[in-house]
Amino acid sequence: MMRNLLEKGLETESSGNKKQAVELYRKAIEILQRDFARADAVEKEKIRRRMASLQSVITGLEGHTPQSTGLDEGALKTIEELGLSVISSHQVKFKDVAGLEDVKRELFTKVIYPLRFPELAKDFNVFVGGGVLFYGPPGNGKTFLAKALAGETSMNFIYVNPSTLYSKWFGSFEKNINSLFTAARGLTPCILFFDEIESLFPVRDERSSEASRRGVSQFLNEIGGFQSNGSSELLILGATNVPWVLDPAVTRPGRFDRMVYIPPPDMAARETIIRHQMEAVSRKGEIDYGQIATSTEGYSAADVEYICRYSAQNAFLKAVNGDEKSRITTAELMDSLKTIKPSVSSGLMERYVQYGKLRGSVPSQ
Numbered sequence: 315m316m317r318n319l320l321e322k323g324l325e326t327e328s329s330g331n332k333k334q335a336v337e338l339y340r341k342a343i344e345i346l347q348r349d350f351a352r353a354d355a356v357e358k359e360k361i362r363r364r365m366a367s368l369q370s371v372i373t374g375l376e377g378h379t380p381q382s383t384g385l386d387e388g389a390l391k392t393i394e395e396l397g398l399s400v401i402s403s404h405q406v407k408f409k410d411v412a413g414l415e416d417v418k419r420e421l422f423t424k425v426i427y428p429l430r431f432p433e434l435a436k437d438f439n440v441f442v443g444g445g446v447l448f449y450g451p452p453g454n455g456k457t458f459l460a461k462a463l464a465g466e467t468s469m470n471f472i473y474v475n476p477s478t479l480y481s482k483w484f485g486s487f488e489k490n491i492n493s494l495f496t497a498a499r500g501l502t503p504c505i506l507f508f509d510e511i512e513s514l515f516p517v518r519d520e521r522s523s524e525a526s527r528r529g530v531s532q533f534l535n536e537i538g539g540f541q542s543n544g545s546s547e548l549l550i551l552g553a554t555n556v557p558w559v560l561d562p563a564v565t566r567p568g569r570f571d572r573m574v575y576i577p578p579p580d581m582a583a584r585e586t587i588i589r590h591q592m593e594a595v596s597r598k599g600e601i602d603y604g605q606i607a608t609s610t611e612g613y614s615a616a617d618v619e620y621i622c623r624y625s626a627q628n629a630f631l632k633a634v635n636g637d638e639k640s641r642i643t644t645a646e647l648m649d650s651l652k653t654i655k656p657s658v659s660s661g662l663m664e665r666y667v668q669y670g671k672l673r674g675s676v677p678s679q
């Protein structure tokens with residue numbers, strides 16, 4: 315009964331129906347309250363915590379920020395000293411990310427729920443902790459989705475791009491990694507996001523410097539540490555376009571062991587992106603959205619956006635040059651396809667599919 319309610323709640327919540335999800339979670343709390351009366355002391359404590367996490371989910375869904383207390387000043391200062399910043403007011407939500415419905419659902423079951431219901435996760439031996447790695451061809455929403463995940467859960471978000479940190483952190487890499495994780499723990503619930511993580515973890519060889527090796531082991535230890543205190547509300551996220559250059563140690567159990575493939579947009583998602591881009595354009599003529607979506611098979615989400623912007627620019631130039639009737643039309647958009655080609659070749663796409671097969675998770679597209 316309880317499980318059913320939570321599952322239904324998850325389903326409705328990930329499909330965007332927050333109101334109904336709140337009702338389901340309220341019902342779950344009622345059931346817990348009944349159990350509470352009958353429970354012994356140990357069980358009571360468990361139930362109390364479960365009710366508290368459900369309550370904070372409801373508060374989040376109703377649009378209030380779950381944390382009433384301010385952010386830990388010391389932790390904030392450390393993050394700043396490391397040349398980073400904490401984002402706690404979020405612009406992007408799941409609904410802004412076109413398509414990827416399966417991925418969003420997977421994130422709920424693999425990430426959001428275990429964080430919210432640590433006790434239940436333990437009861438069912440569902441793994442909490444470690445990190446989640448997004449991989450897939452560039453321009454399809456890995457970075458975007460990480461931000462949306464923070465927005466969806468109202469978690470604090472620390473964005474780290476290791477390639478820019480290397481020079482800034484030169485000589486104190488190991489120490490800084492440690493400070494970063496300590497500070498992030500002080501800012502929970504928090505997502506610590508390492509974008510383009512391959513620059514942090516290239517396959518180690520004889521050319522790797524001693525300092526970078528030590529920094530990397532420090533990092534792996536920090537992530538591995540979550541396995542033992544699984545209920546931590548710190549989520550480690552990583553993203554990469556080139557998963558095959560990662561050191562194999564990185565994807566071992568307890569590290570980035572949950573890998574999520576982020577595919578290019580399918581036809582429906584491409585149409586959503588085009589419609590969204592065109593919303594802001596008032597001077598448009600007839601646009602056959604279905605036709606453009608069909609003709610952009612193999613293009614990334616960012617490519618599709620670019621096609622729209624490029625077409626708008628061309629129509630604008632025509633207007634500047636005196637064509638008062640200039641509008642964006644199907645023809646204008648189709649014309650742009652002659653100039654703009656997919657940024658990812660089919661050969662490279664095949665490589666992601668092969669990689670997914672090797673890892674035992676076959677990408678759906």
Ligand SMILES: Nc1ncnc2c1ncn2[C@@H]1O[C@H](COP(=O)(O)OP(=O)(O)O)[C@@H](O)[C@H]1O
Nearest residue numbers: 410411412452453454455456457458459615616
């Ligand atoms: N699924 C998507 N839905 C809507 N827009 C997207 C999507 N994926 C990418 N975009 C657009 O493309 C831009 C680049 O995407 P990004 O997340 O940086 O790609 P990646 O990190 O996978 O290389 C985003 O800022 C967004 O404007």
Ligand SMILES: [Mg+2]
Nearest residue numbers: 456457509553
């Ligand atoms: Mg990115």
